[in-house]
Amino acid sequence: MILLDGKLTSEKIKEEIKIQVQEIVKYGGRPPHLAAVLVGNDGASLTYVGSKVRSCEKVGFKSTLIHLDENISEEELISEINKLNDNKKIDGYIVQLPLPKHINEEKILMMVNPEKDVDGFHPFNFGKMAQNMDSFIPATPYGIIELIDRYGIETEGKNTVVIGRSNIVGRPISILMSNKSKPGNSTVTLVHSRTPNISSFTKKADIVIVALGIPNFLKSDMIKKDSVVIDVGITRVEDKTKVRGYKIVGDVDFKSVKNKVSHITPVPGGVGPMTIAMLLKNTLKARKK
């Protein structure tokens, strides 16, 4: 069994990005600049955004955190978005989700200038991705593709099952894995909450990608021997032995599944760290444009 080490791989990618930033700066250029918009004080969101900002520093990016009050009006938020769209010194930015309930998330994401949309959530980028055109690919599916690529896992002609059809992970990775590309060219089945017998699909899969948000969902009796298992789950589960009071649990029952697979991502340390690395990669791309 080979562990797909997202932590190690993401460190390598960050190192590569750092070198490219040094090149830009060496020739008198401005380093890439990522901004993050955070509304309110959700614990997980604060952690994610903090981690993104720290990663920027590591690779030599400039970063700006725009932390707004959770009672901000939609109108005021839109005005902040417009400022970011107009600011020529900011290459890309993200709006950390979820937004407070009184704000229309879809409307806000549509306001993001697609050329600065390093999260790849704008329909224009999403459509380009689905049509196999160059675009910003959402960071999590992009991270999965990169991990598969760097570990040399063959995907062409393989039977891939994606569990979960979210706009952030399941839908885009199902498209990317079946696009005419490398990695890609695999036969993808997208299963979801309305699929009656998920294991009838996963049992035949060469590659299983789980993005459901249900801890330990995928058991060893649901998969084929020597398959590749990618775990996108990051549910916080109470754990009083931890200083934080919780642990991060994936969608895969790692203990039993790991003995049956050829490759598997751990949680934490698998897809998670790859996501941030790919966000940085998208920002570098935005800077180069």
Next chain:
Amino acid sequence: MILLDGKLTSEKIKEEIKIQVQEIVKYGGRPPHLAAVLVGNDGASLTYVGSKVRSCEKVGFKSTLIHLDENISEEELISEINKLNDNKKIDGYIVQLPLPKHINEEKILMMVNPEKDVDGFHPFNFGKMAQNMDSFIPATPYGIIELIDRYGIETEGKNTVVIGRSNIVGRPISILMSNKSKPGNSTVTLVHSRTPNISSFTKKADIVIVALGIPNFLKSDMIKKDSVVIDVGITRVEDKTKVRGYKIVGDVDFKSVKNKVSHITPVPGGVGPMTIAMLLKNTLKARKK
């Protein structure tokens, strides 16, 4: 076996559209106006565009055919596109594909104002569709969904196999059939040229949608008894007994398959006529916006 009669269904839809147009006109409104851009004199393209224009007349739309010389430069074509984008009396328009080789098709389609993109080919509309937002859905997959809906075929929880991953049919119908919607909510597998054993998937499918462009590809031994088969193929095959010199052949070996299925679309008279009806429906939608 129930024949999914696209000709009859499309006539009904056109009748419904006609009534809505009469309503608009009755209250002093301008009827919907569809324009079609045709470059060159490709035989099939002339037929398709001609058919679209005639359908417009039938439902009371205004239509304009912009027939351009096949040697038109990309720049001149873009200028025509911009005129259409600016013309407030045109609600929607299509650019008939394929375009001559010296013109960058992708570039031209990106120039179409998404609000007039009644073909739904612009990445912005494509992305909205993939994210399950309101958009213009490409006419052929939209026609398939409508046909399934009007015949009351249950799709939720069903095993659907789509053959072919084109941007025009396979990819979008694979997304629509698995979106959280009705029809939709089915478990979709997208198979394509790099899938080693297509029949291993089709044999287990409740619904098979074939959009490959290979005449008589789907044989009866490749499908399950009582499945639903949708044939999107429209290949022209030489036939000297016909006045035109050719006949239209689908991707399904209709003669043998028809005896095994619960529902099937004929070719011609299945998905083809639905496509034009849905183009009209999109144009009406553009007019109402």
